[in-house]
Amino acid sequence: MSMYTAKIEKKVTLSTIAKMKGNEPITMVTAYDALFAKLFDGEVEMILVGDSLNMSFLGKEDTLSATMDQMIYHTQAVCNGANLPLIVLDMPFGTYTSPKMAVENATRAYRETNAQAVKIEGGKERAYIVEALTQNSIAVLGHIGLMPQFLRSDGGYKIRGKDAEDIAALVEDAIALEKAGVFALVVEGVKEEAAKAITQAISIPTIGIGAGNSTDGQVLVWSDMFGFFETFKPKFVKQYMDGAKQIRKGLEAYRDEVKDRTFPSDEYTY
Ligand code: KIV
Numbered sequence: 001m002s003m004y005t006a007k008i009e010k011k012v013t014l015s016t017i018a019k020m021k022g023n024e025p026i027t028m029v030t031a032y033d034a035l036f037a038k039l040f041d042g043e044v045e046m047i048l049v050g051d052s053l054n055m056s057f058l059g060k061e062d063t064l065s066a067t068m069d070q071m072i073y074h075t076q077a078v079c080n081g082a083n084l085p086l087i088v089l090d091m092p093f094g095t096y097t098s099p100k101m102a103v104e105n106a107t108r109a110y111r112e113t114n115a116q117a118v119k120i121e122g123g124k125e126r127a128y129i130v131e132a133l134t135q136n137s138i139a140v141l142g143h144i145g146l147m148p149q150f151l152r153s154d155g156g157y158k159i160r161g162k163d164a165e166d167i168a169a170l171v172e173d174a175i176a177l178e179k180a181g182v183f184a185l186v187v188e189g190v191k192e193e194a195a196k197a198i199t200q201a202i203s204i205p206t207i208g209i210g211a212g213n214s215t216d217g218q219v220l221v222w223s224d225m226f227g228f229f230e231t232f233k234p235k236f237v238k239q240y241m242d243g244a245k246q247i248r249k250g251l252e253a254y255r256d257e258v259k260d261r262t263f264p265s266d267e268y269t270y
Helices: 014-020 034-040 068-081 099-112 124-135 148-154 164-180 192-201 243-259
Strands: 026-030 046-049 086-090 117-119 140-145 184-188 206-209 217-220
Touching: 014 086, 034 068, 046 068, 046 217, 068 086, 068 099, 099 124, 124 140, 124 164, 140 164, 140 192, 164 184, 164 192, 184 192, 192 206
Parallel strands: 026 046, 026 217, 046 086, 086 117, 117 140, 140 184, 184 206, 206 217
Antiparallel strands: none
16 A cells, blocks of 8 residues: 555645655646546646647547637636646647747636646747746746647657657756746656656656656546546556446446336336
8 A cells, every 4th residue: 555545635735746856756637627626636636637638528639729718618617626636727739839928828827717837838948938927927837758739840749768869858958947937847758767867857846647657746647547538548558447448338237227117217216
């Protein structure tokens, strides 16, 4: 049994997360609605309202067409469901291409939801955007390595940190983002050695996804980790339950009982 099985009882803040580096692994999952956010409340330190919802919930091929309206709507729902985790709104593609636009959109995220931070993808080239946000009192979670919003410009999903040169570039990105003020950094789809080098190079927590076991925390997309998203399963996803199979089993039982008139029985009838 883990030495950290106790439920989270206090609201998680930016300073809680900062203090966890080097002390206790940080747990983060995605959520997109109040129903699941409520189930995750008190179980994980952070919830990300990820633009991955564009794929898992809207059925789109990638995350690029997610909109600010959509992210705000889903973040409001998540904030209605969960009180304790630190909630992060994922800024969609094209909503932070200039400091002005980033500040306007992130300010909207703060004004219209109870999210405590926003996430943006990008390395040192985006540090000036992070600076603009943090100077306007908006907390930012960075995201480097494999960045789904760069899918088309990168020519596909590519694992990073395969050689010394790329590891050095990733470390440089991490340092620039830390200097610009991100409070933590998602590190996605990188070789373990790269994730370790990044984690050791900065004093803020790293949260890995497909980045091995050396980061300060882990994040998974809930519909992947519980086996609901069947379109594909990346190597790094561990399925903690077979959600899709369970739903189908339940649905088949319901259909059979309706068809043979065993549901609703007296027990379920007024
Ligand atoms: O959108 C998302 O769910 C994400 C995670 C994969 C980190 O960005």
